[in-house]
Amino acid sequence: MADKSQNWILIVTAQTPTNIAVIKYWGKRDETLILPVNDSISVTLDPNHLCTTTTVAVSPSFEKDRMWLNGKEISLSGDRFQSCLREIRSRASDVEDEEKGICIRKQDWDKFHVHIASYNNFPTAAGLASSAAGLACLVFALAKLMNVKEDLGQLSAIARQGSGSACRSLYGGFVKWVMGNDASGSDSIAVQLANETHWDDLVIIIAVVSSRQKETSSTTGMRESVETSPLLHHRAKEVVPKRILQMQEAIQNRDFPSFARLTCTDSNQFHAVCLDTRPPIFYMNDTSHRQVLIINCIEKWNRSEGTPQVAYTFDAGPNAVLIARNRNVATLLLQRLLFYFPPHPDTELNSYVIGDKSILQDAG
Ligand code: ADP
Ligand code: DP6
Ligand code: CO
Numbered sequence: 212m213a214d215k216s217q218n219w220i221l222i223v224t225a226q227t228p229t230n231i232a233v234i235k236y237w238g239k240r241d242e243t244l245i246l247p248v249n250d251s252i253s254v255t256l257d258p259n260h261l262c263t264t265t266t267v268a269v270s271p272s273f274e275k276d277r278m279w280l281n282g283k284e285i286s287l288s289g290d291r292f293q294s295c296l297r298e299i300r301s302r303a304s305d306v307e308d309e310e311k312g313i314c315i316r317k318q319d320w321d322k323f324h325v326h327i328a329s330y331n332n333f334p335t336a337a338g339l340a341s342s343a344a345g346l347a348c349l350v351f352a353l354a355k356l357m358n359v360k361e362d363l364g365q366l367s368a369i370a371r372q373g374s375g376s377a378c379r380s381l382y383g384g385f386v387k388w389v390m391g392n393d394a395s396g397s398d399s400i401a402v403q404l405a406n407e408t409h410w411d412d413l414v415i416i417i418a419v420v421s422s423r424q425k426e427t428s429s430t431t432g433m434r435e436s437v438e439t440s441p442l443l444h445h446r447a448k449e450v451v452p453k454r455i456l457q458m459q460e461a462i463q464n465r466d467f468p469s470f471a472r473l474t475c476t477d478s479n480q481f482h483a484v485c486l487d488t489r490p491p492i493f494y495m496n497d498t499s500h501r502q503v504l505i506i507n508c509i510e511k512w513n514r515s516e517g518t519p520q521v522a523y524t525f526d527a528g529p530n531a532v533l534i535a536r537n538r539n540v541a542t543l544l545l546q547r548l549l550f551y552f553p554p555h556p557d558t559e560l561n562s563y564v565i566g567d568k569s570i571l572q573d574a575g
Contacts, residue, residue: 219311220270223356227265227348228258229333229340230379231415231532233474233524234458235481236388238437238447243290244396245375248437248444249451251388252404252458253379254534256415260564263344265329267352269315273324280329280345287327294372295350296325303357320357327352333564334422338494338528340380342429346373347380367401376429383407385462387455410465414541417564418531418548420501425494429527432485432492439489446480467536471519474534475509478524485527494527501552505531508551520544541565 236251256262276296278287287293303320307313315323327349335341350370354361361369367378371388379386382403391399427435436443454473461469485492495502506523513519521544522534533548535541548563 218270218272219313220268220272221306221308221311221313221356222266222268223352224264224266225348225352225355226258227263227344227351227380228256228383229261229263229344230255230376230386231340231524231526232376232379233470233522234451234454234477235526236375237433237481237484238443239375239433241394241396242434244399245291245371246396246399247375247388247390248447250390250455251376251379251451252455252462253376253386253388254413254415255380255383255386255407261333261339261344261417263329263331263341263348265327265345265348265352267349267356268326269323269356270326271323273326276324276326278327278329281331281335291346291373292349295346295369296353298369298372299350299353299357299359302354302359302361304360306356306358325353325356334419334530336424336428337422338425338526338530339417339419340376340526342374343376343380346370346377349373350377351381364400364402368396368399371396371399371401374429384409387459404459405462410462412465412537414535414538414565416533416535416541416544416548418505418533418552419564420529420531425528427492427494427527432488432494432527435490435492436484436488440484440487442480442487443484446484450480467522468519471513471522471534471536474522474524475506482525495525495529502529502531505533505548505552508547509533512547 230253232251232253234252236247238248240246240248276287278285300320304317306315329345331341333339347370350366354366363381367381370381371378378401379388382401384406385404386401387404388401454477458473482495485494509521509523520536520540524532535544
């Protein structure tokens with residue numbers, strides 16, 4: 212075992228992009244293990260634009276586990292952080308660094324404490340899936356630090372216990388979170404449907420309408436929907452299973468009209484479930500009606516062209532994610548957005564972020 216009187220520090224940094232669901236996860240069948248009521252599919256974004264960077268460190272001089280998020284210390288006592296730390300620690304292997312004279316045996320990892328510093332380069336808790344990038348990055352960085360030998364699928368089952376959507380951020384490209392049916396959650400993992408080189412014509416533009424923290428977190432919102440919305444249960448049983456198959460086919464065939472139709476319809480149904488919740492949750496109308504105007508603008512454009520050019524989707528927040536079928540359409544889209552919805556300090560709309568699908572192979 213490493214000599215605890217020594218003053219060494221071992222550091223690992225990882226970067227993980229966020230992902231945006233095109234078939235949404237909304238509702239858990241098990242709150243503790245974070246098991247969903249339906250499969251979901253997402254696109255992992257380009258890490259140059261929306262990503263989390265997390266540094267984890269271990270040293271004999273650390274007296275307890277500590278974490279800083281965007282420069283402020285936060286508590287690690289919550290069940291989700293504790294589950295991730297426990298699951299990673301239990302899979303740790305020996306770590307040796309001859310140069311520094313470090314040797315930690317796998318059975319000794321629980322005698323060491325970690326310090327974690329994480330930064331999101333985009334608004335936290337504002338409906339841009341910060342929990343997805345954040346928890347995926349945390350699990351990936353800890354796994355590297357502790358020399359965990361599990362594959363990405365197994366790591367995804369750990370990230371899932373930090374935040375459901377996080378399991379999908381460990382892969383680039385198009386990713387499916389399989390709901391699984393085992394009570395232990397061992398088969399509720401992420402799988403890559405197609406890697407980041409597949410369908411690289413797509414361009415993603417995000418309208419950052421608000422960087423304010425949403426009033427209802429995803430966790431609370433979906434719990435209330437599960438308890439009160441009949442539409443959620445109909446959606447999970449009758450609608451999503453068929454949509455998942457159609458979406459997989461659309462992605463495989465690079466069929467933009469089907470992809471756009473499914474993406475927009477699924478986003479609208481997710482927000483309908485939020486409205487069907489008692490009391491209703493208004494993620495899209497948190498700040499203004501601009502989101503509705505953006506939807507109208509895209510719907511009109513798609514109709515006038517005879518075939519969809521742009522897909523829209525909104526997560527649990529007011530920020531719009533727009534997916535253009537190619538670069539030419541993206542240029543036109545940006546021109547229209549800047550004309551009709553110019554960013555202005557007096558309005559909530561403060562910027563547009565333009566990116567590709569993920570250019571990352573995997574997390575890291
Ligand atoms: P979002 O739509 O941004 O995912 P959520 O309500 O799902 O919003 O989750 C927000 C929460 O996720 C934050 O309050 C914080 O607890 C956690 N989180 C966000 N970013 C990170 C990060 N980089 N590292 C660890 N946890 C994070
Ligand atoms: C609307 O993964 O943030 O973004 O599992 O409770 O942490 P918890 O919730 P979270 O929910 C994401 C919901 C969504 C849709 C999606 O990403 O699939
Ligand atoms: Co989230």
